[in-house]
Amino acid sequence: xxxxxxxxxxxxxERLKVTLLYGADAVYIGGEKYSLRANANNFTLDEIRExxxxxxxxxxxxxxxxxxxxxxxxxxxxxxxxxxxxxxGIDAFIVSDPFIISYIKSNYPQVEVHLSTQNSxxxxxxxxxxxxxxVDRVVLARELSKKQxxxxxxxxxxxxxxxxxxxxxxxxxxxxxxSNYVTNRDANRGGCAQVCRFSFDTGEDKEFTMALKDMNMSxxxxxxxxxxxxxxKVEGRMRSLYYLATVIGTYxxxxxxxxxxxxxxxxxxxxxxxxxxxxxxxxSTHYFMKEAxxxxxxxxxxxxxxxxxxxxxxxxxxxxxxQFYERNYFEVGDVxxxxxxxxxxxxxxxxxLLDEDKNSVDVARHPDNIYYLxxxxxxxxxxxxxxxxxxxxxxxx
Amino acid sequence: xxxxxxxxxxxxxxxxxxxxxILALEGFSVESTCYFSMEEIHDIVSHSDKEIFVKINKNFxxxxxxxxxxxxxxxxxxxxxxxxxxxxxxxxxxxxxxLSFDLVWAQTHMVNNxxxxxxxxxxxxxxxxxxxxxxxxxxLEILQNSxxxxxxxxxxxxxxxxxxxxxxxxxYQDLGKKAKDSLTIHEKMTDTNYQLREDTNGTNFxxxxxxxxxxxxxxxxxxxxxxxxxxxxxxxxxxxxLLTDTYQYIQDQCMDDKYVEKYKKIGDSTNFFFRKTIYxxxxxG
Numbered sequence: 001x002x003x004x005x006x007x008x009x010x011x012x013x014e015r016l017k018v019t020l021l022y023g024a025d026a027v028y029i030g031g032e033k034y035s036l037r038a039n040a041n042n043f044t045l046d047e048i049r050e051x052x053x054x055x056x057x058x059x060x061x062x063x064x065x066x067x068x069x070x071x072x073x074x075x076x077x078x079x080x081x082x083x084x085x086x087x088x089g090i091d092a093f094i095v096s097d098p099f100i101i102s103y104i105k106s107n108y109p110q111v112e113v114h115l116s117t118q119n120s121x122x123x124x125x126x127x128x129x130x131x132x133x134x135v136d137r138v139v140l141a142r143e144l145s146k147k148q149x150x151x152x153x154x155x156x157x158x159x160x161x162x163x164x165x166x167x168x169x170x171x172x173x174x175x176x177x178x179s180n181y182v183t184n185r186d187a188n189r190g191g192c193a194q195v196c197r198f199s200f201d202t203g204e205d206k207e208f209t210m211a212l213k214d215m216n217m218s219x220x221x222x223x224x225x226x227x228x229x230x231x232x233k234v235e236g237r238m239r240s241l242y243y244l245a246t247v248i249g250t251y252x253x254x255x256x257x258x259x260x261x262x263x264x265x266x267x268x269x270x271x272x273x274x275x276x277x278x279x280x281x282x283x284s285t286h287y288f289m290k291e292a293x294x295x296x297x298x299x300x301x302x303x304x305x306x307x308x309x310x311x312x313x314x315x316x317x318x319x320x321x322x323q324f325y326e327r328n329y330f331e332v333g334d335v336x337x338x339x340x341x342x343x344x345x346x347x348x349x350x351x352x353l354l355d356e357d358k359n360s361v362d363v364a365r366h367p368d369n370i371y372y373l374x375x376x377x378x379x380x381x382x383x384x385x386x387x388x389x390x391x392x393x394x395x396x397x
Numbered sequence: 398x399x400x401x402x403x404x405x406x407x408x409x410x411x412x413x414x415x416x417x418x419i420l421a422l423e424g425f426s427v428e429s430t431c432y433f434s435m436e437e438i439h440d441i442v443s444h445s446d447k448e449i450f451v452k453i454n455k456n457f458x459x460x461x462x463x464x465x466x467x468x469x470x471x472x473x474x475x476x477x478x479x480x481x482x483x484x485x486x487x488x489x490x491x492x493x494x495x496l497s498f499d500l501v502w503a504q505t506h507m508v509n510n511x512x513x514x515x516x517x518x519x520x521x522x523x524x525x526x527x528x529x530x531x532x533x534x535x536x537l538e539i540l541q542n543s544x545x546x547x548x549x550x551x552x553x554x555x556x557x558x559x560x561x562x563x564x565x566x567x568x569y570q571d572l573g574k575k576a577k578d579s580l581t582i583h584e585k586m587t588d589t590n591y592q593l594r595e596d597t598n599g600t601n602f603x604x605x606x607x608x609x610x611x612x613x614x615x616x617x618x619x620x621x622x623x624x625x626x627x628x629x630x631x632x633x634x635x636x637x638x639l640l641t642d643t644y645q646y647i648q649d650q651c652m653d654d655k656y657v658e659k660y661k662k663i664g665d666s667t668n669f670f671f672r673k674t675i676y677x678x679x680x681x682g
Binding site: 038068069070071072073074075096097098099102119120121122123124125126128129130141143144148151152155170171172174175176177178180181182183184185186187188189190191195198200201202203204205206208209210292293294296297299 | 456457458459460461462465483484485486488489490504505506507509510511512513515516517528529530531535538539542557558559560561562563564566567568570571572574580581582583584585586587589591602604669672674675676
């Protein structure tokens with residue numbers, strides 16, 4: 001049986017490489033035009049080409065988002081652009097506009113077309129329409145239950161992709177123009193200002209908010225595999241390298257352990273804790289196991305918490321010294337974890353620390369500076385390994 | 398140019414000064430403020446000489462498809478002109494069941510370019526209700542380049558969002574108060590109100606400001622726009638007079654400038670007719 005696909009967001013070339021190395025089977029990226037994250041550092045054609053070469057060398061895939069709601073003026077050059085990105089090597093388009101779907105399938109039948117969640121496809125009958133149009137995969141609406149997803153898979157012979165992790169829209173995707181009205185930024189052309197995370201006056205004692213908790217389906221990966229979902233999608237093309245490495249690495253382990261029958265409550269707790277520590281909001285499974293309700297949202301405005309766990313990204317490792325870019329303050333005595341794209345998680349107390357000029361220091365306090373950390377190991381520490389804090393010195397009893 | 402109305406008071410469905418009526422089917426439609434049962438729609442179709450369009454524009458779940466089939470088949474036996482749809486299940490069923498009425502592509506914020514309009518026309522969709530977040534210039538370009546029959550909502554409090562969630566119920570639960578089915582929220586930055594209406598399908602968001610498109614009726618008429626729409630919601634007090642005057646203005650080929658002058662009183666918001674949205678706020682790199 002083919003393993004389910006783990007699909008990662010990648011806002012730039014570095015994220016593409018990191019997420020593939022950390023275990024994603026495929027990435028979805030945005031080009032400089034026609035993507036719903038107009039303000040991400042989207043990919044140039046050369047970067048798309050390089051990203052595809054990198055992915056294909058690993059036997060992995062690149063999906064390109066082309067899922068804005070097109071206006072007349074957007075249509076002028078899109079056909080030429082589609083040809084250019086096909087030449088660059090992309091494996092699939094993620095599209096919401098059926099005219100674009102039919103154009104791609106007519107001209108580039110070798111490239112897959114995936115129906116974007118922007119269409120909020122929520123039933124098998126709508127999928128039958130898109131199947132006839134040649135759609136290879138459908139990214140379902142995020143408002144569906146396990147039972148509804150399973151029923152769709154039973155009734156239609158098309159690959160199904162679902163979101164498993166990350167931020168959620170309050171409204172049906174594509175069915176919200178609040179950003180247009182409140183900020184003049186076009187929600188459906190990549191300018192969404194996330195007005196659903198604003199708070200509003202009502203005249204009552206408390207402001208009205210509708211911001212949702214994030215999605216976290218880590219405990220239901222087995223259910224999704226069992227009902228026949230083909231691809232598990234993580235949200236967040238604009239998220240940090242550390243966040244993506246942790247989330248993708250964790251889901252990689254969950255999926256692999258599920259197939260190997262080694263996923264148990266004990267390691268699930270470890271995975272859950274890892275995911276919880278990089279999250280900046282509480283999480284929920286939303287519609288998957290029940291109708292979404294009161295418990296799935298916030299009632300007090302913006303609720304993100306910043307995370308200082310990420311300490312640095314490894315540059316090299318030689319003679320027992322790890323060279324790294326610092327990201328957050330830490331000091332000798334803190335207990336840290338070194339984790340690698342290969343899935344190693346090495347925990348140790350910081351005993352010696354050198355600054356860029358190799359002077360001994362007690363604290364690393366300058367983000368983006370280079371430091372050296374003493375750590376003797378026989379394990380190879382590859383590029384894009386990362387360091388995070390486990391316990392601060394003053395938390396250790 | 399024909400004038401369609403969507404009422405917010407059931408008693409107004411028999412107002413005479415229009416060419417057609419849009420009726421939102423209860424349980425099967427969203428983004429409206431007045432819903433009709435199948436029996437009521439049947440009764441209206443039997444007693445009205447107007448073109449009747451029925452709105453069936455919610456996102457359907459698997460378990461609702463059989464019920465959807467049933468109402469579409471029943472509507473096919475009525476003399477209705479068309480069905481406004483959002484979910485592609487409706488288009489698929491229209492073909493599968495060979496239904497008699499025409500379809501109106503009405504994906505609220507998505508009907509924004511002529512190539513996709515032409516695509517839907519090639520799939521047997523006769524009408525398109527254009528999005529309300531595009532400019533007059535874009536509308537005119539669509540009218541000029543599209544083979545589909547276009548509709549433009551010109552006077553209304555526009556629908557701006559729809560959620561499956563019970564957002565008003567949740568808000569009042571948090572407050573520890575009894576829930577209501579509507580709520581006005583105030584956005585501070587733009588000093589603008591939005592009206593929320595909740596029903597069994599979820600929560601509808603309406604801009605609480607009337608879009609006054611009286612000034613664009615003339616260019617639409619001159620461009621050969623086939624249909625324009627007025628919604629009663631928010632204009633209940635003098636709706637009959639507004640409808641009558643608008644109908645007469647169109648009959649007079651939009652030549653009487655006094656009409657536009659008179660209806661400045663309903664507000665000066667022209668929504669996005671003369672204002673482009675932006676979507677990129679910084680350059681790459």
